[in-house]
Amino acid sequence: MAHGKKHGKKEVEAIAIRCLKKADLRATKPRLAVLEILIGSHGPFTMEELHKKVEKDDVDLVTVYRCIASFQESGIVGRCDFGDGPVRFEYRGEGSEHHHHVVCTKCRKIQSFDYCLVDGIEKILKKEGYSHISHSLEFFGLCAKCGPDEHSPES
């Protein structure tokens, strides 16, 4: 479920560059390194995990934090908190598919899920053998008072 289509190395790079350009962010080596991992691999990843994957390119952990912060502001990545350890991030830019996750409360396995209808999903999860199911759903948006302006890039 929710397989990101496999992209070639060149293609991933091209997508990454387009994403950065679209977001008005300079295409630096660290940003490309981090973003290409997010686009090319299954996530979501913690800051540490991302850092592990890019430190061979001499990218500092702090830089990973800053890259992710700028990606978040542009909506290129989304944040996932599974209630254990550190927060995770996953690619949500061009070509990504809207999905959610199921986290096993014991082994912490993370599975992706295409469907997006709460009750329906829980029924499906039960059929798949999940038990003790709960979910968390939060909405974010600009309230009427704060008005529609240059903030978060979704609609």
Added chain:
Amino acid sequence: MAHGKKHGKKEVEAIAIRCLKKADLRATKPRLAVLEILIGSHGPFTMEELHKKVEKDDVDLVTVYRCIASFQESGIVGRCDFGDGPVRFEYRGEGSEHHHHVVCTKCRKIQSFDYCLVDGIEKILKKEGYSHISHSLEFFGLCAKCGPDEHSPES
């Protein structure tokens, strides 16, 4: 939307004691203090906020952390991460109503929401004047491999 019914002080205390008994937790003064706030007031609250409200009763911040941890294990409280600052917790025991939240991405106002159907909600939010809406939905449960056992107390 999603008003918790107002409870009297005595009633809150009784509910709190029942919750603790049901969860096999000793009814200590700090636990009652924290739990009564969660039951009686609108949340969700951060650890600091809860501590502020109970430090007059000489409850230590560390104890608040430990209370919440035990409440979480018993499903008495649920965890909410709104992506800004620290995580928040809200009462989900006896008498509480299933709901979700809308967080303004600018002023950070938190509103509760009774409805629980993703697309429908976003339409309603738009009618209420929200824009740039996004949401996060995660599921938790025991996967088939981990089997149904004495873990998290939901079904």
Added chain:
DNA sequence: GTTCGTGCAAATCATTTGCAGATAG
């Protein structure tokens, strides 16, 4: 009386900030 919970101090882990030098456009 045991077992479980608490306070306090201190450790650990996650995240942010300041600043001088490097680099993309």
Added chain:
DNA sequence: CTATCTGCAAATGATTTGCACGAAC
């Protein structure tokens, strides 16, 4: 060339742990 990034060091903030004392059942 100039504004934007980056690395490194150090600060801050959140959460956890160790241990001896105190309280619930």
